[in-house]
Amino acid sequence: MTNTIEFEAVEKHYGTLRALDRIDLTISGGVTGLLGPNGAGKTTLMRIAATVLAPDAGKIRLLGRDPELADERVEIRRRLGYMPQEPGFYRNFTVFELVDYVAILKHLTDRKSRHDEVRRVLGLVDLTGASHQKVRAISGGMRRRLALAQALLGDPELLVLDEPTAGLDPEQRLRFREVVSQLPGRPVVLISTHQTEDVVALCERTIVLVGGKVRFDGTPSALATTASGRVWTAAEQDSLAILSWRMGDGRFRHMGDPPTGAMQVEPTIDDAYLLLAGRSEAEVGS
Amino acid sequence: MSARTSASPQVIGALARFDGRKLATSGWVLVGLGIAALGTAAFVSVVFTDASATWEDDVWTAHVGFMLLAVFTMVAVNWAALRDHREHTTEQYESLPADRATRIVAMLGAAALPALGSTLLFGAVAWFASTQLAVPALTIVHVLHNGALVLMLSSLGLALAAWIPNPFLAPVAAFAFYLIHPGESVATWHAIWPMATLLSGGLAIWHIAYLVGLTVIFAALAQARWRARGSQAIALLAGSAIVAVALTVIISRVCPTAGSCLL
Numbered sequence: 001m002t003n004t005i006e007f008e009a010v011e012k013h014y015g016t017l018r019a020l021d022r023i024d025l026t027i028s029g030g031v032t033g034l035l036g037p038n039g040a041g042k043t044t045l046m047r048i049a050a051t052v053l054a055p056d057a058g059k060i061r062l063l064g065r066d067p068e069l070a071d072e073r074v075e076i077r078r079r080l081g082y083m084p085q086e087p088g089f090y091r092n093f094t095v096f097e098l099v100d101y102v103a104i105l106k107h108l109t110d111r112k113s114r115h116d117e118v119r120r121v122l123g124l125v126d127l128t129g130a131s132h133q134k135v136r137a138i139s140g141g142m143r144r145r146l147a148l149a150q151a152l153l154g155d156p157e158l159l160v161l162d163e164p165t166a167g168l169d170p171e172q173r174l175r176f177r178e179v180v181s182q183l184p185g186r187p188v189v190l191i192s193t194h195q196t197e198d199v200v201a202l203c204e205r206t207i208v209l210v211g212g213k214v215r216f217d218g219t220p221s222a223l224a225t226t227a228s229g230r231v232w233t234a235a236e237q238d239s240l241a242i243l244s245w246r247m248g249d250g251r252f253r254h255m256g257d258p259p260t261g262a263m264q265v266e267p268t269i270d271d272a273y274l275l276l277a278g279r280s281e282a283e284v285g286s
Numbered sequence: 287m288s289a290r291t292s293a294s295p296q297v298i299g300a301l302a303r304f305d306g307r308k309l310a311t312s313g314w315v316l317v318g319l320g321i322a323a324l325g326t327a328a329f330v331s332v333v334f335t336d337a338s339a340t341w342e343d344d345v346w347t348a349h350v351g352f353m354l355l356a357v358f359t360m361v362a363v364n365w366a367a368l369r370d371h372r373e374h375t376t377e378q379y380e381s382l383p384a385d386r387a388t389r390i391v392a393m394l395g396a397a398a399l400p401a402l403g404s405t406l407l408f409g410a411v412a413w414f415a416s417t418q419l420a421v422p423a424l425t426i427v428h429v430l431h432n433g434a435l436v437l438m439l440s441s442l443g444l445a446l447a448a449w450i451p452n453p454f455l456a457p458v459a460a461f462a463f464y465l466i467h468p469g470e471s472v473a474t475w476h477a478i479w480p481m482a483t484l485l486s487g488g489l490a491i492w493h494i495a496y497l498v499g500l501t502v503i504f505a506a507l508a509q510a511r512w513r514a515r516g517s518q519a520i521a522l523l524a525g526s527a528i529v530a531v532a533l534t535v536i537i538s539r540v541c542p543t544a545g546s547c548l549l
Binding site (some may be wrong): 050052059074077078080082084086087088089090091095100101102104106107109111114147160194266 | 294296297299300301304308369370373374375376377378379380381383384388391
């Protein structure tokens with residue numbers, strides 16, 4: 001099987017800030033979730049995977065092609081769907097016009113089949129009824145679905161979705177999961193998110209990025225396992241805990257190195273992620 | 287990543303048709319069409335109500351209207367070309383196979399629609415005038431001049447959007463073009479003014495060539511902002527050569543006497 005995304009010792013700097021620090025990564029299929037705190041380098045990695053940003057060092061291959069070569073980059077872009085973290089819109093276009101315009105930019109030139117494709121992707125994200133509304137008149141949640149619709153044009157082989165569920169209400173998030181899980185052709189999907197629930201619900205693989213480095217790469221359940229023995233509950237707040245909060249039943253949930261005799265509980269992916277990100281950030285800070 | 291991609295004629299054609307439709311219904315172009323219609327109505331009214339009306343003395347109302355249509359089209363093209371800058375969509379569309387240089391060519395193709403409209407409408411005015419008045423100097427070349435002017439100004443609008451992405455610049459530049467009209471006391475060098483109308487058909491052909499040269503130069507400059515390649519350099523050289531030859535012919539050979547050949 002050809003690897004869809006291959007990063008080899010990829011680096012990206014913004015001045016003195018090292019956004020990506022020798023990232024090695026291979027993704028060949030399924031839905032992969034990219035977790036990490038703000039400033040971890042997620043968006044930089046997503047932008048490189050979407051061919052809108054070139055790395056400062058390292059090698060990349062996307063869909064078996066080299067994005068540094070102009071002709072191969074065009075081929076990648078024809079097979080790629082990208083939803084940026086903060087998508088922009090031509091507000092004076094109608095919803096249909098906007099997706100139609102992007103479809104032309106994606107080299108879908110035959111008018112009839114292009115319009116059929118536009119209607120299909122608008123249907124996928126439940127925007128058929130808003131086709132003729134101006135973009136400026138639709139809600140923020142609808143705009144995010146519109147951004148997803150344009151990314152889905154042409155059944156891309158690689159979908160790069162940067163925080164696609166930010167700003168969506170719970171129902172819309174469930175709808176998003178449904179759409180991604182039922183995509184025809186089973187494309188390779190890379191999702192950057194802060195929502196661990198989305199990772200659990202959708203992703204076969206999770207990558208945790210902290211300080212520009214990969215801190216975890218495995219299944220969501222394996223990620224949760226990394227916190228085994230490090231989560232406990234108690235009636236009182238424990239000063240030994242790295243993180244703790246009072247739950248709805250009045251007890252405290254703690255994370256860190258538990259004291260002897262602590263009542264340990266089954267960790268969640270949230271616990272594991274918080275421990276990993278917290279510990280790694282502390283290491284980066286030190 | 288640097289944009290060095292290519293697009294097929296089908297992509298450029300589809301984009302040009304899409305942008306052409308948007309341009310034809312844009313507020314700026316519709317205002318320009320309205321002014322052209324008003325100028326035309328004033329001319330037609332004079333033809334029907336004033337027995338002493340002549341083509342040379344009275345067509346200026348329609349002519350000014352069509353010049354303003356060209357000016358408003360330039361502003362509309364510039365406004366459309368600034369969409370990415372205005373709506374912060376640059377990153378999003380960088381991930382798509384059709385690059386910005388391709389979209390510039392397509393937008394110039396889109397400007398062909400108002401250019402064609404302007405040519406056909408002014409052609410209708412000229413045809414009407416020829417049935418009512420003596421129009422000795424008018425040729426088909428004079429009618430085509432309108433379309434060439436629309437394309438040249440549209441190309442300038444694209445170059446301005448590419449290099450100085452400020453939405454206020456194009457309207458200022460456009461109306462500066464219009465306001466520096468040489469007026470009644472014309473000199474030979476006024477032929478370099480893009481809106482100048484040369485009286486004889488032979489002269490007008492060279493003025494159209496001059497406008498075509500400028501169109502090529504501005505389009506190449508706009509493209510060079512995003513795709514600096516040999517083809518842009520060749521286009522710049524070709525456009526400059528056309529402009530140089532056309533101006534040389536107009537000023538040195540065909541139009542030797544100041545004030546004798548400009549309307």
